[in-house]
Amino acid sequence: MPSLLSRALKLLTGEDAKVDVDWLKMPKNRPLKKYSDRELIKLESEIGSELFGPIPKRHRREFFCLDERTWIWHEEWVDDNHRLQVATTRYEIHDHGILKVQEGARYSYLEGEELHNLTLAIQMYYERVAREIYHVDPETGEPLSQK
Amino acid sequence: MGEPTDTSLSFEALPINPEQLRVAREQSAREQFDDSMFEQQAPNPSLGRGAVSYATSQQPPVETPRSYTAVAPQKLEVPESPTSEVVRLGLNIRAMRSSYDKAA
Numbered sequence: 001m002p003s004l005l006s007r008a009l010k011l012l013t014g015e016d017a018k019v020d021v022d023w024l025k026m027p028k029n030r031p032l033k034k035y036s037d038r039e040l041i042k043l044e045s046e047i048g049s050e051l052f053g054p055i056p057k058r059h060r061r062e063f064f065c066l067d068e069r070t071w072i073w074h075e076e077w078v079d080d081n082h083r084l085q086v087a088t089t090r091y092e093i094h095d096h097g098i099l100k101v102q103e104g105a106r107y108s109y110l111e112g113e114e115l116h117n118l119t120l121a122i123q124m125y126y127e128r129v130a131r132e133i134y135h136v137d138p139e140t141g142e143p144l145s146q147k
Numbered sequence: 148m149g150e151p152t153d154t155s156l157s158f159e160a161l162p163i164n165p166e167q168l169r170v171a172r173e174q175s176a177r178e179q180f181d182d183s184m185f186e187q188q189a190p191n192p193s194l195g196r197g198a199v200s201y202a203t204s205q206q207p208p209v210e211t212p213r214s215y216t217a218v219a220p221q222k223l224e225v226p227e228s229p230t231s232e233v234v235r236l237g238l239n240i241r242a243m244r245s246s247y248d249k250a251a
Contacts, residue, residue, distance in 0.1 A: 034247075035247065037244055040244050040247060041244075044240075065236075065237050065240045065241075067237065067241060068234050068237030068238045068240075068241055069234060069237065071233075071237075093230055093233050093234055093237070094230070095230065096230070097230060098229070098230060098233070115229060119229040119232070119233060120167075122233050122236055122237075123232075123236065124167075125236075126236040126239065126240060127172055129240065129243070130239075130240075130243065133243075134243040134247060136243060138239075141239070141242075141243075
């Protein structure tokens with residue numbers, strides 16, 4: 001029985017001969033959708049936002065690695081006066097420490113508990129995105145399915 | 148885990164403890180282990196999951212199944228040099244991003 005596509009082409013071309021429509025078919029071994037860096041970061045950020053537990057109602061949180069020396073924590077929420085509040089913190093990795101940069105030209109190097117928590121958060125982020133997005137072993141970098 | 152009340156967000160307000168990290172790693176590794184074991188034990192997709200468990204109960208696998216703990220990293224503490232470790236992880240993440248297209 002001719003496929004719907006074959007019949008449609010036959011109607012269009014008016015030819016009775018067997019219509020070759022194989023070239024129109026999507027190859028079965030086609031690659032999965034390719035993501036841009038921006039889209040990958042967005043996927044990573046969904047994991048990053050979960051690292052600190054449930055996100056409060058009316059909040060939107062993003063936490064992601066921009067590049068090897070920059071991490072971003074962005075948070076938006078609606079305050080009691082129904083006004084949107086936004087806070088973005090950039091963490092810059094310098095050789096001698098991690099600099100926290102916030103709005104209003106506020107800069108400070110992390111230390112103590114804050115440095116400890118950020119480091120753990122980054123480790124968790126790495127573990128989870130490696131396994132859940134890139135499907136590689138975070139220790140070896142080998143694909144998990146081949147283990 | 149308090150809500151931020153101003154723009155002074157900091158990681159002091161959102162603490163993470165090593166136990167949380169350990170649980171997340173084990174859970175992630177366990178899920179991976181379960182998935183891979185199911186794939187290995189399903190000789191015929193048409194049999195379905197129930198038939199697979201029946202088959203495995205009749206014929207125990209010769210090989211000892213790989214334990215999920217084998218893929219769960221044991222290093223939980225903050226490294227001596229957090230800065231270099233964070234850079235290393237960031238570089239790995241960028242490498243995974245750039246190789247993602249080829250792997251997909």
